[in-house]
Amino acid sequence: MSDMYNVSSSSHIRSKDTSAKIMLYVAIALLPASVFGIWNFGLQALILILVCVATCVASEWIFEKLIQKKSTINDFSAVVTGLLLALNLPHTLPIWQAVLGSVFAIVIVKMLFGGLGQNFMNPALGGRCFLLVSFAGTMTSFTYDGVTGATPLALLKNGESVDTMKMLLGTTAGTIGETSVIAILIGAIFLILMGVIDLTIPASYILSFGVFVLLFGGHGFDVTYLTAHLCGGGLMLGAFFMATDYVTSPITPMGKVVFGIVLGILTGLFRLFGANAEGVSFAIILGNLLVPIIEKFTIPRAFGQKKEVK
Amino acid sequence: MGLMTFKGGVHPHDGKEFSKDKPIRELLPKDELVFPVSQHIGAPASPVVAVGDTVLRGQKIAEAGGFVSAPIYSSVSGKVKAIQPRRGAVGDMVNSIIIENDGEMKEVEYVPTENVTALSKEEIIGKVKEAGVVGMGGAGFPTHVKLSPKEPDKIEYIIANCAECEPYLTADYRRMLENPKELIEGMRIVLQLFDHAKGLFGIEDNKPDCIAKMQELTKDEPRMEVCPLQTKYPQGGERQLIYATTHREINSTMLPADAGCIVDNVETLISIYKAVKLGKPVMNRIFTVTGDAVAEPGNFDICLGMSYGEVLEAAGGFKVQPEKIISGGPMMGFSMFGLDIPTTKTSSSLLCLAKDDVAASETTACINCGRCVSACPEQIIPTRLAKMAGYGDMAGFEKWNGMECIECGSCSYICPAKIPLAQSIRTMKKQILAERRKK
Numbered sequence: 143m144s145d146m147y148n149v150s151s152s153s154h155i156r157s158k159d160t161s162a163k164i165m166l167y168v169a170i171a172l173l174p175a176s177v178f179g180i181w182n183f184g185l186q187a188l189i190l191i192l193v194c195v196a197t198c199v200a201s202e203w204i205f206e207k208l209i210q211k212k213s214t215i216n217d218f219s220a221v222v223t224g225l226l227l228a229l230n231l232p233h234t235l236p237i238w239q240a241v242l243g244s245v246f247a248i249v250i251v252k253m254l255f256g257g258l259g260q261n262f263m264n265p266a267l268g269g270r271c272f273l274l275v276s277f278a279g280t281m282t283s284f285t286y287d288g289v290t291g292a293t294p295l296a297l298l299k300n301g302e303s304v305d306t307m308k309m310l311l312g313t314t315a316g317t318i319g320e321t322s323v324i325a326i327l328i329g330a331i332f333l334i335l336m337g338v339i340d341l342t343i344p345a346s347y348i349l350s351f352g353v354f355v356l357l358f359g360g361h362g363f364d365v366t367y368l369t370a371h372l373c374g375g376g377l378m379l380g381a382f383f384m385a386t387d388y389v390t391s392p393i394t395p396m397g398k399v400v401f402g403i404v405l406g407i408l409t410g411l412f413r414l415f416g417a418n419a420e421g422v423s424f425a426i427i428l429g430n431l432l433v434p435i436i437e438k439f440t441i442p443r444a445f446g447q448k449k450e451v452k
Numbered sequence: 453m454g455l456m457t458f459k460g461g462v463h464p465h466d467g468k469e470f471s472k473d474k475p476i477r478e479l480l481p482k483d484e485l486v487f488p489v490s491q492h493i494g495a496p497a498s499p500v501v502a503v504g505d506t507v508l509r510g511q512k513i514a515e516a517g518g519f520v521s522a523p524i525y526s527s528v529s530g531k532v533k534a535i536q537p538r539r540g541a542v543g544d545m546v547n548s549i550i551i552e553n554d555g556e557m558k559e560v561e562y563v564p565t566e567n568v569t570a571l572s573k574e575e576i577i578g579k580v581k582e583a584g585v586v587g588m589g590g591a592g593f594p595t596h597v598k599l600s601p602k603e604p605d606k607i608e609y610i611i612a613n614c615a616e617c618e619p620y621l622t623a624d625y626r627r628m629l630e631n632p633k634e635l636i637e638g639m640r641i642v643l644q645l646f647d648h649a650k651g652l653f654g655i656e657d658n659k660p661d662c663i664a665k666m667q668e669l670t671k672d673e674p675r676m677e678v679c680p681l682q683t684k685y686p687q688g689g690e691r692q693l694i695y696a697t698t699h700r701e702i703n704s705t706m707l708p709a710d711a712g713c714i715v716d717n718v719e720t721l722i723s724i725y726k727a728v729k730l731g732k733p734v735m736n737r738i739f740t741v742t743g744d745a746v747a748e749p750g751n752f753d754i755c756l757g758m759s760y761g762e763v764l765e766a767a768g769g770f771k772v773q774p775e776k777i778i779s780g781g782p783m784m785g786f787s788m789f790g791l792d793i794p795t796t797k798t799s800s801s802l803l804c805l806a807k808d809d810v811a812a813s814e815t816t817a818c819i820n821c822g823r824c825v826s827a828c829p830e831q832i833i834p835t836r837l838a839k840m841a842g843y844g845d846m847a848g849f850e851k852w853n854g855m856e857c858i859e860c861g862s863c864s865y866i867c868p869a870k871i872p873l874a875q876s877i878r879t880m881k882k883q884i885l886a887e888r889r890k891k
């Protein structure tokens with residue numbers, strides 16, 4: 143008779159947020175850095191960004207067609223991956239290499255592990271590291287204003303002086319999206335205001351890295367040196383946009399703090415004692431691999447549970 | 453800011469505008485009333501009337517089936533038509549006493565108490581027990597059991613749960629506005645049982661009129677205090693309410709009494725007042741009919757045993773055909789198959805939603821965003837627990853404190869991937885409890 147009503151277990155209402163909306167916010171938050179990158183590096187940067195985004199979305203779509211799964215491209219996560227990957231590339235990278243990196247990021251790092259939510263490594267970073275290993279030459283050659291030159295971090299490593307003001311603004315050599323601290327922070331503030339990310343991971347990452355540099359940088363308490371390290375390379379982009387990647391960071395509140403500290407220390411180790419000037423990407427990827435262990439040791443105390451005292 | 457609350461929780465649209473300004477209206481029942489013998493936690497009551505018997509309003513028709521149980525009274529006068537299983541709000545069949553209403557509302561004679569303060573503690577608890585008072589907020593735990601803790605001297609707070617944090621519900625709100633004195637008298641009676649206790653009224657700050665009224669009425673009551681609470685779901689969860697008002701924490705293995713607290717809901721305290729002062733058993737309650745599918749949402753004083761459909765008629769029926777009808781609130785209520793279901797002591801509302809969010813939203817993969825974690829008032833990790841429930845990992849589920857879940861549904865509400873987390877966790881909890889019982 144009246145069996146026309148839906149029956150399901152509570153709760154019966156749902157919030158308006160969807161995964162697609164969140165991913166869209168992340169993409170929007172990456173726009174200031176992207177626009178700045180295009181302005182700073184020119185047409186080549188724009189082309190790389192478009193190529194990466196298009197390739198990422200297309201690979202996801204084709205892959206899901208092939209294995210006959212429902213397409214998930216409208217959750218925007220492939221767009222975010224493409225954008226992030228492009229921002230992590232030098233604008234001079236040959237296009238076919240960028241295409242390869244994008245395919246690797248989506249197919250190998252993300253889809254083969256089961257798609258969104260199942261991958262244990264940040265796809266964009268996976269793609270970047272794949273390119274770094276395969277094409278070290280093109281991935282580490284940076285030109286600025288038509289001249290091949292070192293990034294501020296490389297200069298710093300060789301003991302040369304850098305202009306921290308330029309690093310804040312971003313008018314230096316580097317990958318497309320990492321140079322301007324200001325543009326990155328504008329996006330980050332947007333994400334924080336929209337409730338997409340919180341400060342736990344970026345703050346513990348940046349703080350612990352800063353402390354590491356102070357302790358082991360060999361410059362004592364040198365503010366310029368410290369600022370150069372904080373603003374240089376991929377730290378800001380990494381801390382706010384890649385270390386905070388939901389899927390590949392711990393979900394436990396305490397785990398987030400531990401994760402940030404681990405990243406800070408790893409980045410410090412790579413930058414100060416490694417062969418390369420940069421270390422953010424490898425630090426985050428390594429951190430990603432540690433997430434299951436970090437979570438295991440940071441299962442939170444449930445409400446009302448006794449602390450292990452007495 | 454400054455307001456008392458707990459950690460976690462969500463802010464769903466409150467939907468109270470439909471019925472909050474509708475004064476309580478008394479409803480007279482029609483021909484048939486159904487009284488399930490199990491309207492409480494504990495042993496079912498056993499019928500003390502037979503088919504063909506004539507009964508009066510206020511007459512006991514079923515006797516408590518043990519200490520943790522409660523008797524049931526007829527809310528009308530008439531004839532016992534049948535005693536047979538009928539479908540309840542949760543969907544199961546429950547043995548029920550069916551009474552044909554003669555429409556005359558002939559009542560038994562109640563014995564009021566002139567001077568409540570002259571009653572001994574045992575007498576008060578006896579009256580509460582005899583009247584069949586149970587937790588009327590939805591839990592249905594027999595109140596006399598709650599009022600008999602092992603160490604009554606250690607009870608320091610009697611907390612009136614006036615939060616009404618479930619969206620849409622306005623029954624407690626109307627009670628506080630229209631019958632605040634009965635509520636306070638109910639509290640006074642409970643305080644008489646516990647010499648060292650203080651009475652707290654925890655009210656969410658989306659009901660400023662209730663806060664003002666209750667503050668005004670209790671200003672000369674040294675043993676009572678109004679605690680304005682931040683409006684947030686599940687502020688009225690027992691553990692959350694205790695924490696907000698007293699900063700004491702309890703977990704799933706503890707009773708409120710272990711933290712020196714007893715929590716009773718508004719309707720329960722009013723029933724205690726009626727039982728002890730007026731000598732009247734539980735026969736009526738306030739019931740909200742609401743939702744965007746209802747023609748004239750409102751709050752009704754119903755005779756228990758009326759069907760949901762009958763009360764809906766009084767609210768003008770449906771304005772549009774609802775996709776979902778719910779007994780209780782949208783966060784923890786039960787969706788029902790139909791309206792031919794009797795109201796019981798724990799029925800607080802009928803919510804009719806034109807659109808069903810759950811059916812309309814497609815479940816996608818968990819993106820590990822952590823929103824369920826921030827929303828969880830028990831500070832557990834719903835997404836991991838739901839996954840473990842998915843592959844039946846009982847050990848992991850318990851290690852990650854799954855048994856602490858209070859099934860508030862905040863996680864399911866907030867999840868952007870629309871995963872029915874609370875549902876999986878609830879099912880797993882049931883399985884583990886069943887497993888434990890076997891041992």
Ligand code: SF4
Nearest residue numbers: 818819821822824867
């Ligand atoms: S809220 Fe939903 S998507 Fe986010 S972590 Fe929890 S289960 Fe996953």
Ligand code: SF4
Nearest residue numbers: 828857858860861863
């Ligand atoms: S896990 Fe349980 S207690 Fe936590 S939000 Fe979900 S339903 Fe509520």
